[in-house]
Amino acid sequence: MTVVGAAGAILGGVWFQMLVVFVTAVMVWELWTMIRPDEPTKGMLLAALAASVMSGELAQVGALWMLLFLIVPVIGASQLRSEVKTFFIFALGIQVAGWGLVNFRNDYGFTWLLWLMSVVIITDIFGYFAGKQLGGPKFWPRISPKKTWSGTIAGWIGAALIGFIFTLFTDAGLWIILLSMLMSFAGQMGDIAESALKRRMGVKDSSALIPGHGGLFDRFDALLGAALFMLLVARVAYVPGVAF
Template sequence: MAEPKPSSANWDDLTVRMASSAAMTVVGAVGVILGGVWFQMLVVFVSAVMIWELWMMIRPHEPTPGMLLAALAASVMSGQLVDGSQWAMLLFLVVPVIGAVQLRTEIKTFFIFALGIQLAGWGLVHFRTDYGFTWLLWLMSVVIVTDIFGYFAGKTFGGPKFWPKISPKKTWSGTIAGWLGAGLVGFLFTMFTAAGWWIIALSMILSFAGQMGDIAESALKRRMGVKDSSTLIPGHGGLFDRFDALLGAALFMLLVASFFDVPGVAF
């Protein structure tokens, strides 16, 4: 019997990965379209699960504190989304501080990632509320297209690794393809919205920010000695594995929106 071509292994996970992606896309799209409390609940749930996954990567044999921290994060985020006042932003420190106090190791790791998860989730909800559906569609499209272009280009062309010590599967071909795909998204938005040509460059920078979110989570997993953040999603691992790039992109745009006046940001 002839042995299968070595390259066929590159595509073994494609069916499961695509099915999981389709299911998540439908759920996410419904939440984004409906907006309001529905999108808030979706973001709070996903953020809380990621807090739990973060804890379990650091302390896999103690699930109970992780679940309690996730529940606390959900409570804090829900209250903050309703309150919206700036002083209440300090409440986002509650979960990182409590979690860090309980840990003997990786204190800074938990603090930084837990805070980043909550801020990114808060930012996404406010982007949807303040800038509208089209704006959030652009952000998510950039992240999704970057992942798709990067995945297929990396599998097809291979080549030199982007950052082998941190993420040995990522290639320069996939990374650059992601930038080009994001630029294409930006170009399409110039055709169908009032966005100016600046959005093409911003889309490519946003793509890189998302890739850095992916790299940051890869570095975390390598540091913790785990393959995936959890096994919740077939073909993808955990929610943290699936939304790491979105976290990076959301934090980047939160920074941009906080310190810069971007023309036409609401399309």
């Protein structure tokens, strides 16, 4: 997975686009099967529809095309007797985050996609080891009983370190350090959101697609949160001193 993901990110263009389309479709399927495990076939159809919408939409420009992303959430929600809002919000978020990743890669290049992914990865690594070694008060015990404040803060520190490293070989100013920490927090919230969803649905993993590691949703939840955050920043805000 790491090799395929890295290759797609480096090559960019249609290769990265198709990788994101595949991952997005699988996560939509996993979302459906968490809510309705008794009807996996409908989940497959929704995943295929999501892939169709994403593969066509990602090549388009203009806010009006974003309305196509409502097709899967609306159709899926109409088939549910419960958790309608849950499916709608998460399905829409997954698709928009995927769209944001592809556009971020196309608009700002591999360097800044590498920065985004590095922040997410280092947040997870620093958070895991700090939480395991230091322990301490829980961050949000009702939703994610394993996450601690020490791990959360360590993730921010790791993200700040990544931001500083990128100031050394890019045109970004020191604001990139703060932005990295904020994006780290957004990634953590993506992780928390998926944990809340799994707890609500009474499942341990989003799927059993990756033996011993759960599903793609479990692997990319933090990346989704970070992507949504950066989509917001890159589209509606001006961050002084940042090259993109």
